[in-house]
């Protein structure tokens with residue numbers, strides 16, 4: 001496994017770009033996709049690789065790389081996938097009525113995930129969240145702000161993702177807020193845990209046949 005440090009992903013967005021244009025740029029970010037995760041700062045990987053795009057196999061991530069409160073970004077099928085390790089405090093916040101009342105789809109009614117992630121934490125294990133990191137508005141990559149702190153993008157920030165392109169907000173279960181441009185929660189890719197210390201992105205748990213192409217919006 002090749003592992004490089006990454007603590008944030010930011011891709012400059014040209015507001016004249018269409019969603020299609022932006023996604024084309026984004027898919028140009030991919031490198032190797034295969035049996036092991038490659039964790040990279042996306043800006044450093046801008047060369048298109050059509051063979052890799054076509055491969056699309058599952059990606060394994062060693063969860064020891066993701067300490068509580070941290071996020072690691074891996075690539076799967078040319079897309080950034082956020083893997084986060086939520087702290088107990090973050091899990092408590094995800095159930096806070098003050099937060100829930102601000103969300104557009106708190107119950108994950110829209111088809112943006114498999115049934116195994118249709119719950120309050122939108123994941124298989126509450127502590128680990130796995131989300132496709134592409135804003136459902138026009139395809140920017142949301143930024144990770146896990147903590148309510150002084151350096152947050154908006155007031156009353158409870159922790160989550162902020163999309164700098166047009167201001168969409170998501171919580172730490174990637175549920176979108178009401179009143180922002182993005183219409184849907186971030187998608188959950190197929191994934192499961194082949195062992196306690198590894199998450200495999202790209203394949204469902206053995207008892208699921210979830211079809212990722214059936215989601216509403218990527």
Ligand code: FES
Nearest residue numbers: 135137138163166
């Ligand atoms: S792309 Fe417009 S808010 Fe994210």
